[in-house]
Amino acid sequence: MKRLIEFKMEDGGAIIVEVDEPETGGTTRASRRPGEIAEEAKETFEQALSKIRPATEKVITTLRGLAHKPDEIEMEFGFSLSAAAGVVIASASTAANYKVTLRWKSETPENKP
Numbered sequence: 001m002k003r004l005i006e007f008k009m010e011d012g013g014a015i016i017v018e019v020d021e022p023e024t025g026g027t028t029r030a031s032r033r034p035g036e037i038a039e040e041a042k043e044t045f046e047q048a049l050s051k052i053r054p055a056t057e058k059v060i061t062t063l064r065g066l067a068h069k070p071d072e073i074e075m076e077f078g079f080s081l082s083a084a085a086g087v088v089i090a091s092a093s094t095a096a097n098y099k100v101t102l103r104w105k106s107e108t109p110e111n112k113p
Contacts, residue, residue: 005081007045015045017081041081052079063102070102 007015041048056075063073076099 005039005041007041007048007081010044010046019081048081059098059100063100068104071105072103074101075099
């Protein structure tokens with residue numbers, strides 16, 4: 001079910017996010033008109049995003065520690081916002097949804113043909 005969630009910003013502003021959360025059953029939310037805010041998030045937008053930072057930094061730190069350091073590291077992942085959970089790394093399957101691309105630009109003796 002799609003609904004609008006308001007995330008407060010630490011600077012006093014707010015961001016409205018459309019989320020798609022499955023209905024949990026049990027209780028039924030009162031109907032709201034399209035475009036009406038369903039509820040306020042339990043934490044600020046910045047607090048929600050801070051939850052994915054440790055995992056993201058760990059991936060980058062680990063890749064920078066490779067014996068043959070790449071010149072570029074590109075990491076792409078999806079995340080979902082939720083009023084209750086904040087940020088959740090989105091998954092297209094049961095595994096985490098990370099795509100990592102490593103690039104080496106310079107020719108070194110180790111990687112010459």
